[in-house]
Amino acid sequence: MPLSILYTLATGVKWVFYYIIAYRKEVISKNISNSFPQLKPKQIKALSLQFYGYLTDQLVEFFYGVSISEKEMLDRVQMVNEHYISDYLQAGTPVVLVAGHQGNWEWAIHRLALSNNLYDVVYQKLNNPSFNQFTMDVRSRFPGVTLLEKRESILATRERKDIARGICLAADQAPQKPESAYWTNFLNQDTAFFTGMERFARDYNYPVVFVELIRKERGKYIMSFEPIANPDYTDLPKGEIIERFARRLEKSIIQYPEQYLWSHRRWKHTKPDILSFKW
Structure with a gap:
């Protein structure tokens, strides 16, 4: 089916999501109002x-x-500024790529797979086995990307440490254990971050590159790359990579x-009085 027709359907589904089934309406409204307290109710809506x-x-777009x-x-x-990745990889140095849940990350995986570089993509396994397999099949349509389940990524990274590739992480997910997370003010709120991204970089002395995927118009995206940390990390304060x-x-x-x-539900945790995480 042409994408133009799918977009017409999407417009109808938008109103169904908002007015009829109210898909996570309270969560969305609360997240936006807490992140942008200056907005009035009409602006939040x-x-x-x-x-x-x-x-x-x-x-x-996923389908x-x-x-x-x-x-x-x-x-x-x-893709803009991919040379930041290529320069490292051509020198034999793997790179940690970090991104938030912005733009179309499914298309980002496809686009990375079609580049001249190799990429590992760490993913969270879905609860529904059938849909998880379907998603895996879609994400692996094009060569160039290796999918690593999150629980297996630490061992896989160790085994693949000599392969020059980008290691792609969605680094803005809510940790399951808030007491062992790194906390900082993010969008006007105390926010927990996984420490794994920084641990990867420090343990293997890998550079870290921020990935931004922004939609410029329907069906058109720009994916850009920006270095945010380079080894040696000896004198860099712990937590600084996450802060950046x-x-x-x-x-x-x-x-x-x-x-x-x-x-x-990014802000489902409250910052504990005592934090137990160690680098």
Whole structure:
């Protein structure tokens, strides 16, 4: 089915999501209002509707990705500054790529697979086995990307440490154990971050690059790369790499607020009085 028709369907689904089934409506509204306390109720509603439009577009784009051609994918996702990755990899140095839940990360995987570099993508296994397998099949349509289940990623990284490739992480998910997370102020709120991204970088002395994927128009994205940390990390304060990621992602969200995944229960944890994590 042509993407233009799918977008027409997505527009209808947006109103169903918002007005009829109210998909995570309270979560979305609360996340937006806490992140942007200066917004008035009408502005929060307007931004929520923009987000629902973005979310339903993502949904149809995911299914469109089942059959999209290499040529069309190259046209729809433009990569900027990939030389930051290529320079490291050509020198034999793996790179940690960190991103937030912005833009269309499913298309980002396809686009990375069609580049001249190798990439490992760490993913969270879905609860539904059938849909998890379907998602895996879609993500692995094109060569160039190796999918690593999150629980296996530490061992796999050790085994693949001599392969020059990018290691892609969605680094803005809510940790399951808030007491062992790294906490910082993010979008006006105390926010927990996984420490794994920084541990990867420090343990293997890998550089870290921020990935931004922004939609410029329906079906057209720009994926850009920006170094945020380079080894040696001996004199870099612990937590600084996470801080740099948080600040850069925050800047992008403020600039493109409708493209962040507000339906995610990102702030479900309250900061504990005592933190137990150690580097």
